[in-house]
Amino acid sequence: MPDETITLEVTRYRPGHDREPRSQSFTVPYRKDWVVLDALNYIKDRIDGTLSYRWSCRMGVCGSCGMMVNGVPKLTCAAFLRDFQPGPVRVEPLANFPVVRDLVISLDDFMEKLLRVKPWIIRQTEKPVAEGEHRQTPAQLEVFKQFSMCINCMLCYAACPVYAMHPGFIGPAAAALAYRYNLDSRDEGYRFREPVLNDSVGVWECTFIGECSVVCPKGVDPAAAIQRSKVAGAQDWAKSMLMPWRGRS
């Protein structure tokens, strides 16, 4: 084991038992190839088995391990200790969410919002499988692809000042996914998602601060999705009244 160490200041909190969150210090070995998640696993295995947090793929794609690291929302599997030397490294649960325990936050609000934006292909008539695939050119794919890269890690909600003030805000990830389906050449569901996006706590609340796009680990750029949805919302309002099923090739 290397002699060098680094200290983590980890938030411990059990709503219902503890009056308020507290910080607990743990000193762990420092390895330059370790991420914050490795340090948490070391604590869990070797120092304190009661520490609670989520993780799984440890390669930045399952979206489980988002936490505040020195005040910034990060995937802890992609946050290297070497970038926080000499420490201490502050590890807290994602901001703007109710805490279940320690570093585990509740996803209930997002799951409900995700459902509300109808993140699935909506068509007037389903094409039978026997008729084969929809043709979609690389250019048509490119139009929405970026917005399909969301891993639901919740970093954008933790960074969003509007969500902090108005928990009713549909939020960056859900808005980006709605936009993703609206832009898909196979989809005809715009008019069903548009009311969700345009209601009073929808995209109009967003003041284009863009923190969501800064913290997104997948380059989704939810801020752009929200701004473009606003423009589309204004332009398409009249059209959608006249042509409920937007014609698409």
Add this chain to the structure above:
Amino acid sequence: MAADEAYVHDILIIGGGGAGLRAAIAAATTSSRLSIAVLSKVYPMRSHTVSAEGGAAAVMRDDDSLDTHAKDTIFGSDFLADQDAVEVFVNEAPGEMIQIEHWGCPWSRDPDGRVAVRPFGGMTVDRTLYAADKTGFHMLHTLFQTSLKYDSIVRYDEWFATSLLVEDGRVAGVAAINLHNGEVRAITAKAVIICTGGAGRVFPFTTNAAIKTGDGMTLAYRAGVPLKDMEFMQYHPTGLPGTGILMTEASRGEGGYLKNKDGYRYLQDYGLGPETSTPVHRKMELGPRDILSRCHMQELAKGRTFEGPDGHYVHLDLRHLGEKVIDKKLPFVRELVRNYVGIDPVYEPIPVRPVIHYTMGGISTDIEARTPLAGLYAAGEAACVSINGANRLGSNSLTELLVFGARAGRAAARAAQEAPAPKSNPIAQLVSDERRRLERRILKADGRERIADIRETMHKAMEEGAGIYRDRAGLEKTCQTLRELRERFDRIGLADRDPVFNTEVVAALELDSMLDVAAAVAQGALLREESRGAQARTDFPKRDDARFLKHSLAYHTPDGPRIEYAPVTITRWPPEERKY
């Protein structure tokens, strides 16, 4: 609802990854009147399907044929696949690809708008559909988001199933812990489908996510259902040293080279040549995973691998592909290598070594995804039909989870429409028994053994005795160590007594599963005295069809696994020597 009352559904699916979600949608579309529950220890979008990179195989083009896909799969399996199952699989694969395309999967496309295909290891034709190199991620999110539109599908997110409830010889549901409050509840159903994925975490060095601990396999195993062909664990030849993060086979499908420390494309020394500058199907870097992993170990023995802080490695060289191809076809590889190795594959070769990747074995099912226990089904990596036999071909597993997930969902829906509802009295008794068992063994365990120590010893034993090359002495030692660990597990102690989100309890349950799975792997490997696919015995270096053209079936007993054998179904492809 009172704490003793059960949640009641028609169909219960354990696992919310690709297979589980496909099964749920198939059941929902079979009959809208069925109540379908998806229970998972994580939220569905966290499931390990998300990490699959390279693609999904299906016959989509005129230059391909179902027979060729079947033959490649059977050949790749070293003739241990059941050929009737493979025929079903290749037949239904194209329809499943189109179905998920209709649901919005962002497949990469050709200029004319058709879904694009790429070459993959062991396949004679370009037939692997892909969504850049995040195919599993896109498939999983497409399935999850599509599942949201069915009101009849309800979810138990972050629940851990601890045992199957069996009533009169028929599965009647599960007992499960709600991780959010620690309650142990019965969830009943007329049919249960296990789709919990593989068990790569029984090894220390794996591409598999932390959650891949074989829990679903042990649910079935402990209820008397055999685990089939567990000795076949696949090493993927290209993982990052240290982390084990997968460098997709698509890197080689797109033309990447494997080079030893002399910069030499060593695969030509092992019958995979001749060396060519662009990929040729089934040759060189497009050889199958079991063979490529062994070639690496041969290079190590010859002293021709690199040595780094995380052990031996070779180079995966993508530089000649150029930045444009890498960014378009392999963006995730570039992202991962930049983040986790700190180099850019556009300019530098990637250090790689073989790493445990896939569990060919699993819960024994037939081609309708049925297990021998009435009402119980399984699909995906958790199951063994078997289409993969002794070695799975890359890009068959994403297809498998769709084809057999859908089959399981439809079969369970048919069964649930006819089966009797579970009776509440026996269920209440079963779940209170389970509650007591959990309290005694896990929840209030106060022994001196630590979870991490037992897990580490298991890892070491598996790597040393049941790795790429195996022999009797090593396997016997591993089996012995695993028996000792089983005893030590009875003396574990947990520090965490909190009912809310107790991840130490989860870790203990997972370790409990892994010890069973590991023993089935090692025992199967010990008794299979031959080399076939992923099982390479140095003391039995040849395939032995006379003795072992058979599936192994591991049955749970208090003294460890009991191994029996069952015939392999051969239809149109008689076994021949497997040479590439």
